[in-house]
Amino acid sequence: MKKISAILLFTCLSLTALYAQSDKVFTAYATSLEFERAGDYKSAISTMSSVYDSADYELNLKMGYLHYYAGTYTESSKYYKKAIAILPKSVEARMGYVYSSSMLEKWEEVKLQYKAILKIDPNNSFVNYNMGLIYYNSKEYAAAYKHFDRVCRLYPFDYANMLMFAWCNIQMHQNDEAKVWFKKVLLLSPYDKSALEGLKLTQK
């Protein structure tokens, strides 16, 4: 009888603690949103810190996001990394990590995250395009080509990707192909300076 009473009491206490915690977390999120609306990210961070639990995906994501907006990018990427460790298939946490890493110009880490996203979602056009840009800017044109090409197959009449694909072809001395794509860009953007400049190069 004593044992049953003890278990019952323990269960009641645990449930009360759980609800109190849940209410506290809920209030923290609501208060944080108020601060965010006012652009006060530091206060939002301090509010969320009071209920922070390192094993909670949502809290890590929220902290990552708030630190990014507060301009504390190193902190932001730490929280995003924790969120990724908790849910490795989450694209949103990886994308968040990419934003803060970009601000820190940690391009290798950005590349690693993009690669991880492409393992989960190989045809993600946003990530393929950005990955193409990173390779293009580091003059790895063959690698960039693969990513722009993939996007071109999914969205064959998309301005930004067509333009980069055309430039990539130029860099790879595939002038005929480049010409075709620059002309397609000009259909979407008739006086496009970049496309006109590229077209000139193909005629050399």
Add this chain to the structure above:
Amino acid sequence: MKQFVLFLSILFSVHLLYAQDALQTAFEQSYAQEKVGNYAGAAHSIGVVYNPKSYECNLRLAYLKYMSGSYLEATGLYQKAIALMPYSIEPRLGFVYPAAALGKWDEVVAQYAAILKIEPKNSTVNYKLGVIYYNRKKYTQAYALFEKVVNLYPFDYDGLLMYAWTSYRTGKLTQAKLLFKKVLLLSPNDKSAQEGLSLIK
């Protein structure tokens, strides 16, 4: 004879050059008309140079027909673009708008399914197809799609809310409760989430 072949080849090149210029001018004119809301005029500009084998012409004309309210014509043109580039997602996404405006929901479902064959993790399409199934009360099918969205975006308002509702409809009440509560973290006074929670209590 050699001179004749050369002459023909020059003539052909000039023709191609002229065709590209004409196409570019037509697109440019269509943008100018589109800017002032004259979709019929914009469609006419493309119509003058229309080539049924041109992916870009079909895509552009389909969009303009849709914007001018000619939904049936728009779907036909989008279908031509799809036939020319079956792996392309953009005309399939375009097709969905006039098809929905015509109430052809089975065709919308077919296009979404085709997109998911090409890009299985497209979260927008998974979500939208989920909503269609949910509205048709096909909760098991909707559940699978929302689950996919939430796995990729575990703290996204729309995905969470619909995943919560399909969990509720499929009798997963504990899960539904948890999900509705997550929605309330993102949107503290959310009426739909509160309604869902009250049904479980």
